[in-house]
Amino acid sequence: MGFIHRGTSKQISKVKTLLGLALSRLTAARRPRLARRSISRSDVGQLLGLSHLDRALHRVWPGYHP
Incomplete structure (x- = not known):
């Protein structure tokens, strides 16, 4: 040292x-699964912060189609 x-x-x-x-x-x-979950949560939070509700819902629920 x-x-x-x-x-x-x-x-x-x-x-x-x-x-x-x-x-x-x-x-x-x-711990890749936990890392992906953390990244996904932050992505959804950013989308909601930008008022992109449809895109955030699609991230959370892939089968979502308005």
């Missing part, structure tokens, strides 16, 4: 941030 002490505090903070992101992505990659 000696190489970390040679960097500036800005570099160390950037490395810590990138490590945190990498770890969260690895966790999601290990």
Whole structure:
């Protein structure tokens, strides 16, 4: 870990941030079904936030046709 002490505090903070992101992505990659569910929920939330009710309903219920 000696190489970390040679960097500036800005570099160390950037490395810590990138490590945190990498770890969260690895966790999601290990559990693909849960990752897809989380992404789908956020997609539906964004569609509802944009007032695209029909598209959100189609995501939740694929057989939905207005």
